[in-house]
Amino acid sequence: MFTIKKAFAAALAVVTLASIAACGSSSSSQGGQQGDSVAQIKKSGTIRIATFGDLPPYGYVKNDGTRAGYDIALGTQMAKDLGVKIQWVQVNADGRVDSLKSNKVDMVLANFTVTDERKQVIDFASPYMKVSVGVVSPKKATITSAAQLNGKSLAVNKGTTAEAFFTEKYPDVQLQKFDSKTQQFQAFKDGRVAALADDNTYLYAWAKDNPTFTVGIKQLGDESTIAPAIRKGNTDLLKWTNDEIKKLTADGFFVKAYESELAPSFTSDIKPDDVIIK
Amino acid sequence: MVHSVLPEAMSLASTAQAGFTVIFTGDNFTRLLVGLWTSISIAGLALIIGIPLGVILGALRTLPNPVLRVVLRIYLECFRILPTLVVLFLAYYILPAEFNVQVSGPTVAVVAFGLWVSAEISDIVRGALVSVSDHQVDAGKALGMSGLQLLRYVRLPQSINLMIPATINLATRVIKTTSLLLLISVIDVVTVGQQIMESNRMSHPDAAFWVYGFIFLLYFIVCWPLSKLAQMLEHRAKERNNG
Numbered sequence: 256m257f258t259i260k261k262a263f264a265a266a267l268a269v270v271t272l273a274s275i276a277a278c279g280s281s282s283s284s285q286g287g288q289q290g291d292s293v294a295q296i297k298k299s300g301t302i303r304i305a306t307f308g309d310l311p312p313y314g315y316v317k318n319d320g321t322r323a324g325y326d327i328a329l330g331t332q333m334a335k336d337l338g339v340k341i342q343w344v345q346v347n348a349d350g351r352v353d354s355l356k357s358n359k360v361d362m363v364l365a366n367f368t369v370t371d372e373r374k375q376v377i378d379f380a381s382p383y384m385k386v387s388v389g390v391v392s393p394k395k396a397t398i399t400s401a402a403q404l405n406g407k408s409l410a411v412n413k414g415t416t417a418e419a420f421f422t423e424k425y426p427d428v429q430l431q432k433f434d435s436k437t438q439q440f441q442a443f444k445d446g447r448v449a450a451l452a453d454d455n456t457y458l459y460a461w462a463k464d465n466p467t468f469t470v471g472i473k474q475l476g477d478e479s480t481i482a483p484a485i486r487k488g489n490t491d492l493l494k495w496t497n498d499e500i501k502k503l504t505a506d507g508f509f510v511k512a513y514e515s516e517l518a519p520s521f522t523s524d525i526k527p528d529d530v531i532i533k
Numbered sequence: 534m535v536h537s538v539l540p541e542a543m544s545l546a547s548t549a550q551a552g553f554t555v556i557f558t559g560d561n562f563t564r565l566l567v568g569l570w571t572s573i574s575i576a577g578l579a580l581i582i583g584i585p586l587g588v589i590l591g592a593l594r595t596l597p598n599p600v601l602r603v604v605l606r607i608y609l610e611c612f613r614i615l616p617t618l619v620v621l622f623l624a625y626y627i628l629p630a631e632f633n634v635q636v637s638g639p640t641v642a643v644v645a646f647g648l649w650v651s652a653e654i655s656d657i658v659r660g661a662l663v664s665v666s667d668h669q670v671d672a673g674k675a676l677g678m679s680g681l682q683l684l685r686y687v688r689l690p691q692s693i694n695l696m697i698p699a700t701i702n703l704a705t706r707v708i709k710t711t712s713l714l715l716l717i718s719v720i721d722v723v724t725v726g727q728q729i730m731e732s733n734r735m736s737h738p739d740a741a742f743w744v745y746g747f748i749f750l751l752y753f754i755v756c757w758p759l760s761k762l763a764q765m766l767e768h769r770a771k772e773r774n775n776g
Contacts, residue, residue: 308720308724308728309728309731311731311732311735315728315731315732316728317559318558318561318729319560320564323732344718345718345724346718347715350626353626354626354718357627357628358630358633359625359629435715437727437730437741464735520735
């Protein structure tokens with residue numbers, strides 16, 4: 256007669272255990288509110304870096320399941336110099352700030368453009384790349400000025416500089432916002448939008464693979480930079496990263512990384528100086 | 534006419550073939566299956582936690598206690614109204630930022646989906662239990678059955694075939710909702726698919742069609758037996774009740 260009671264007790268036990276397990280894993284955070292210092296990262300033996308998994312040639316996953324790209328090359332070199340392993344955490348564009356704020360990662364290397372708005376909530380180290388907003392459109396209906404987009408629909412990726420730029424400067428453009436790069440380019444190729452705005456360096460690579468499209472607007476607004484992002488207040492890791500980038504620039508690391516990771520994907524009119532910082 | 538059409542058709546066929554090969558290039562096939570396993574195991578654990586909890590909550594909601602009813606109703610409405618996306622985001626990003634509590638992505642997913650399942654199941658169970666006619670319950674009471682005995686021998690057997698279709702429906706929805714998990718950095722089958730499409734963009738521009746098609750097939754293989762199972766269980770429950 257008490258089988259129901261037993262079943263209830265068992266179910267309650269399962270739920271209780273699950274919540275205990277959930278609480279148990281909470282002890283893994285050692286960083287406190289500032290994030291892990293360099294010493295703590297070295298001690299734990301692992302640096303957690305957020306990156307994209309669908310953005311060749313910056314951060315993507317090869318067919319053998321390993322990560323590759325310009326951001327990945329930089330992260331790998333940094334981990335080597337720190338003497339630790341890397342734990343890559345794949346994020347979407349709009350997960351980059353929150354993954355740092357919530358201490359899910361120590362650093363973001365995900366084609367992250369430096370903006371004043373972002374600087375208020377996270378810290379950026381010295382930049383390692385230059386970039387502006389560009390607009391790609393079909394060759395048979397090329398968009399060459401932002402004014403041409405008024406009243407037309409434009410694809411952007413949520414949480415990107417392109418989204419912020421058009422929202423602020425061109426409110427009459429109808430923005431269609433997508434969660435991932437894959438989705439926005441698919442919508443664009445399907446003809447659901449007139450054009451697509453994203454970082455110009457990324458569009459150069461995309462236009463090379465899709466010859467019926469062209470980057471009609473190469474630069475909109477001011478040139479910005481791309482830098483590693485670190486949790487606000489983690490001055491220790493910030494200082495180490497700044498020193499590391501200075502050292503890697505002097506060693507010519509970025510020129511080598513450009514040649515091996517980026518050059519094969521770009522159209523031939525793009526020069527290393529257009530992209531990397533010396 | 535024939536001459537001009539034929540080469541075009543052939544080139545279309547060859548690119549289509551090239552797109553399909555992406556799924557079997559390198560470790561892609563295994564990676565997709567690993568991604569599928571992530572989706573299934575998270576959905577499965579959420580159902581294992583959520584269904585018993587939901588049954589208890591549903592049974593409690595049939596009790597004539599007004600306070601309990603209001604509290605459980607609020608619980609149900611919260612999880613039914615809040616998009617799962619918001620629950621995941623709050624638990625994964627906001628909770629640690631505000632309270633410095635770190636919970637891993639898969640755990641957040643299992644707990645958030647489990648709570649959602651329990652809320653939905655509680656309504657399914659309550660609805661089915663109250664549908665059992667009063668004279669059946671009265672007959673049980675006349676035999677001197679306790680509340681739990683009434684549940685076990687009268688209400689549950691007569692209402693279980695009403696719960697099954699909705700429960701299986703919910704299970705397939707949970708499996709499909711795992712495609713949101715990249716938000717909390719859990720790599721599910723759809724994310725693996727996007728990784729494959731993007732890294733092969735240059736060599737296989739039409740990979741999207743084939744990879745999404747393959748993912749469709751995987752979801753179908755997982756969800757279709759569930760529908761069949763639901764049919765079978767429902768049939769058996771009906772047979773038992775009527776015969």
